[in-house]
Amino acid sequence: MMKCKQLSISLMVISIWLLALQSSSFAGATVSADKYKAGDTITIEGQIEPGQDLYIAVAQQAMFKGNVTEFAGQSSVGTYEKKKLPQNGEKAGFTMDTEIPPLYYMLTTNREAFGSDVDKKFGGPSFLFKKGQGLYNTTMFKLKKNFDEVAAKDMLGPIKTAEQWNMFKWGHENSYGIDTVVKEGNKKGKVVIFARSVIGDASSGNYWDKGTSINLDKATGNFKASFKSFRHTAPDTGFDVYVNGTKSGSYTIEKNGFWLAKGYRYMNPLVVVIGAILVGTYFSMIGAAGGMLMGAFQALFVQTAGPVGINAANVLRPSNIALTLFSPLGSFYRFAVVEKRVAWPVGLSFGAGIFIGSIWLGTYVTQYVSMTAYKEWLGVLVVIMGIKTLMELTPGAMNKRKNIKAMTQKFNAAVKKAKETGEAMEMGSIEPIKTGITDYRFKFWGEEFRINPLLFAILGIIVGIVSRAFGIGGGFLLVPMMTTIAALPMYVAVPISLVGTCFSSIGSFIGYVLNGYLPDMVLAGAIIIGGFAGGMLGSRCQKMFSEKTLKIVLACTLFFLFFRFLKIEYWI
Structure with missing residues (x-):
């Protein structure tokens, strides 16, 4: 009897061992290499239990949570992020102790277990469109709202709780989450719609599945899956691979180009130099939109993102200031010394107001005012200025401003003479007539102009607030103000604007440094x-x-900013 009992137990143990062996044989998977360069294709193949769907979770080994001060060897969670992350967490359903892998991909044959494809509208001003509406229409993969609804939650690898799922969903579908934590986005045109998370085979036709291949033979369980790694994955980033819930391997992403540590992108610095030369040239000619255009260059070409835990804007804006400060400095020798075209009383009063607005009041505005609504109404203002600038070129407007008309005629005559003689054209210079706090008068090309420095000091405060909010110089407001309100010619307005942007740039930079934000050096x-x-x-x-040409270019710049501010920029 005892022998029979022992035999039964032995047979049971052997059966369990055989079942475990069979199960483990189906869980086998290999990653095609231990190391890849950023942007390389990752291939995973092996075998799962026949008849099952395939779930491959690829998760960054380093986990991010909101209360950390360092992530992957870099400072993480800045001053503003420490205030905003808890607010986002409260709305989304996670705490600052919740942790997720910033980069995470689920390659699967059963995407419906995690969410579904939905229509997505985007673009256009918020004061015209309600939430969920927009000018443009596309699709996106929307994750299930509740963790309990996820049919394959056991297949998610390191994501195991409802709080983690909520943070994961927020990080991949919320623009602030993408810009602060995930740093990778699926785009339509130049607009980020959501971050890559659940991925299917490219045969789906979905733009987020492009470059992905998933082949599964359900009869045998044999599979082979491949996808492109994120081109801007930080050097030496480790990933774990989970196949149907079982950890099956790991790999490391290595450096692939020149890595910008704070910019968090691969980019050849020479490309940035060339871009800055082009923007700086334009900026010093027009006196406007240097910061905006440099920001657009960073967003579209460099794709400045900032380290994990730091919102992209808080790295991009301080970097922009480098242009709005040093481009004017590069132009000052000619404008101020050689041609004497700087009306210093106006420039300095403007600068004082801008400095106050950027370093003091701008701090409060950026924390408590909705930048989305703020930017959109600013867009309305700049398009009005653009229209006003073009209206100044009409014969009726020119007749009212006889000094500008006369100056333009003298300028054209000087250009004609220079062409005829082959000599360099001599530019007019400023000749002060009267200097006062509320009354400054000067002659330019023999024509008299008058301006109120105190008024422009007050206007400078407003420009300074805008400058701090967007990390720009504010020239797109300065120049139109001077050409429309003060009726100054572009040849005088631009040098004054550049003086003002120097002050705003210094003030804004000090403000960012005091809050712990530095640009990528x-x-x-x-x-x-x-x-x-x-x-x-x-x-x-x-x-x-x-x-006339300079004003037309200025107006076009203002219209460009209008499209950007009101998010009518699908094609930009």
Whole structure:
């Protein structure tokens, strides 16, 4: 009897062992390499139990949570993020102790277990469209709202709780989460719709599945899956691979190009220098939109993202300031010393107001005012200024401003003479007549102009607040103010604007530093070199263009900003 009992137990143990062996044989999987370069294709193949769907979770080994001060060897969670992350967490359903892998991909044959494809509208001003509406229409993969609804929650690897799921969903579908934690986004045109998370085979036709291949033979359980790694994965980032809930391997992403540590992107600095030269040249000729255009260059070409835990804007904006400060400095020798075109009383009063607005009041505005609504109404303002700028070119407006009309005629005559004689054209210079706090008068090309420095000091405060909010110089407001309100010619307005943007840039930079935000030093250095060179080039080129041409270019710039501010930029 005892022998029979022992035999039964032995048979049971052997059966369990055989079942475990069979089960483990189906869980086998291999990653095609231990190391890849960022942007390489990752291939995973093996066998699962026949008849099952395939779930491959690829998760970054380093986990991020909101209360950390360092992530992957870098400072994490800045001053503003420490305030905003808890607010986002309260709404989304996670705490600052919740942790998720910033980069995470679920390759599966059963995407419906985690969410579904939905229509997504985007673009256009919020004051015209309600939440969920927009100018453009696309699709996205929307994760299930509740963790309990996830049919394959056991297959998620390191994501095991409802709080983690909520944070994961927020990080992949909320723009602030993408810009602060995930750093990777699926785009339509130049607009990020959501972050790559659950991925299917490219045969689906979905834009987020592009470059992915998933082949599964359900009869045998044999599978082979491949996908492209994120091109801007930080060097030496480790990933774990889970196949149907079982950890099956790991790999490391290595450096693939010049890595910008704070910019969190691979980019050749020479490309940044060239971009800064172009923007700096334009900026020093028009006196406007240097920061905005450099920001657009960073967003579209460099794709400045910032380290995990730091919102992209808090790295991009301080970097922009390098251009709005050093491009004017590059132009000052010609504008101020050679051609004497700087109306210093106006420039300094403007600068004082801007400095106050950017370093003091701007701090409060950026924390308590909704930047989305703020930016949109600013867009309405700039388009009005653009229309007003074009209206100034009409014969009726020119007749009312006889000094500008006369100055334009003298400028055109000087250009004609220079062409006939082959000599360099001599630019007019400013000749002060009267200097006062509320009344400053000067002559330019023999025509008298009058301006109120105190008024522009007050206007400078407003410009300074805008400058701090967006990390720009504020020239897109300065120049139209001077050409429309003060009726100054572009040849005088631009140098004054550049003085003002220097003050706003210094004030904004100090504000960012005091809050612990620094630019990527390599990125900033490249922008400084290019911006300074562009400033020198633009100051020499400005006199090659007429007042009318400069105003048309200014108006076009303002219309461009209108499209950007009101998010009508699908194609930009």
